[in-house]
Amino acid sequence: MTATLSIDALHALVAGALTRHGASQAQADAVARTVTAAERDGAASHGIFRVPGYVASLVSGKVTGDAVPTLTYPAPAVVSVDAGLGFAPLALETGIPALVQVARETGVAALTIRNCFHFAALWPEVEAVAAEGLVGLAATAATPMVAPAGARVPFFGTNPLAFAFPRPNGPPLVFDQAAAAMARGEIMLAAEAGEQVPEQVGIDAEGQPSTDPAAILGGAQLPFGGYKGSSIALMVELLAGAVAGDLFSPEAGRADNRDGGPPRGGEFLLALDIARFGHGEGWRARSEAFLDALSALDGVRLPGARRHANRATALAQGVSPDPNRLKTLRTLAGAD
């Protein structure tokens, strides 16, 4: 039976599951904000589906549940947060206000998150930047799951790239897309549901094309769009592994304890304050006209629009997560 909960009630369950397994209240609340945001926006693959993995990584000791992120300013346009081997969300909440402040002074600024464990979507962080009126871009690597174009073994992570652009009269334009043809969370959901996935999503352990999600999870995902998507995945590796100064996906794969939780890794964020680019204010109206013309084309929906529509419904009516996952969450939270 499907239950409907308020966002606050769901937050309390998620945070409770984490504190019950060793997370500090601050770490748990930050994770719970991203998990409930995903449920709220209809993005189930980053919702409460992820809580057992978060808990597993606390139980195994891989993640430091009471880590306190520390903020430094290594260069005039660079902000860095050492997450202290905690989860990413609290580190991001620590760093993003500083990133925004610096970008407003310098015009462009970067934030790097290091020594953290990232298990969430990237749109929450770029939306937070866009909510301050700035352009946001984010990238993070993972563990080997995607075969580079031409190869038949996993090497890149799914390597999402997210981008947000502020709009004056509503939510920002936002995309958050894996460099893989399909997000791994979606493949996991298909495996759970016993469904096939489209062709070109992945190959099996022998390197042969497959539409069986379980075979692909044991083989390799493919990048979207062939060698061009593969280049995007490579760029993400270099932004997260070299620029942010944390593990490349193959390094993270070797370091991981396979507890089912998030891998260790870094994240790269960029913020741009267009108002500081010296060409006045005309871009605001021109950008709106451009985006309005785009969304007026037959067959086009702006990235992020469906998620924002789901959000409005959820804020008014609450959310109805998958009953089995909600049951698991209640058990982990000791709420049964």
Added chain:
Amino acid sequence: MTATLSIDALHALVAGALTRHGASQAQADAVARTVTAAERDGAASHGIFRVPGYVASLVSGKVTGDAVPTLTYPAPAVVSVDAGLGFAPLALETGIPALVQVARETGVAALTIRNCFHFAALWPEVEAVAAEGLVGLAATAATPMVAPAGARVPFFGTNPLAFAFPRPNGPPLVFDQAAAAMARGEIMLAAEAGEQVPEQVGIDAEGQPSTDPAAILGGAQLPFGGYKGSSIALMVELLAGAVAGDLFSPEAGRADNRDGGPPRGGEFLLALDIARFGHGEGWRARSEAFLDALSALDGVRLPGARRHANRATALAQGVSPDPNRLKTLRTLAGAD
């Protein structure tokens, strides 16, 4: 008959064709450097094939042949060049040293080029940034040629995104890829050669799938990788049209005089100095190990590697451009 020329001899012909039609020596030399670099690297679609278009835009008066780019510093991490309605290469040569200098101070910096006409590949500018040891990223829009995912009419430009990462013992890792499934120059070359192009490259004027390059040039190109490539094209529009503060592709299409030369537009560049990111020097060896492991995978070639191999050959032996194009170039240069 195929003639072989030195890079210097080809440069003189290209620059001569431009000065003979009203370009200043400085504008002509800068364009000639990008055109000869493309021939040198075996990238024919940005080589002397483009010279008639450059000349046409001088003859029509669309481009200001003796424009002198001006450099400003609108914010601590932002450099801007007003190209004065000249060609992009001289504006880039004016701005890139300043971009590099600022990025070394601030860690991350942006360069915008405005009021310019861009008709070249983007890898020359990101390679120039990487040659200074920094990470480079560049993006520019164009005129409507690509249908957004779901749509059947051209709206986005081909919207290349280029990225370069420095390597200590050789040329940088570089990619420069259109957000279109195939670069327009390649489609034009296919049309010229009477060849078909692959499926998924474009649609005809009625919105139907086509492999006829002429039909696609009169219809719309498609983005690579479906809606994800379309999102990349959209990001490029917002970087070039809003952040750089110049025309979006639909605006540039309306403004263009259809002389066959480059459209007006802006360009966005980003430079990152990893040495300023506060995590020491370990990234250099780790990045090399990562890239070596990637290139050791069966079936993988690093982006840019083929171009750099062609370059070594051309620098030693000269280049042998297409005879018909060389004949046209000689005529334009008054060298026949």
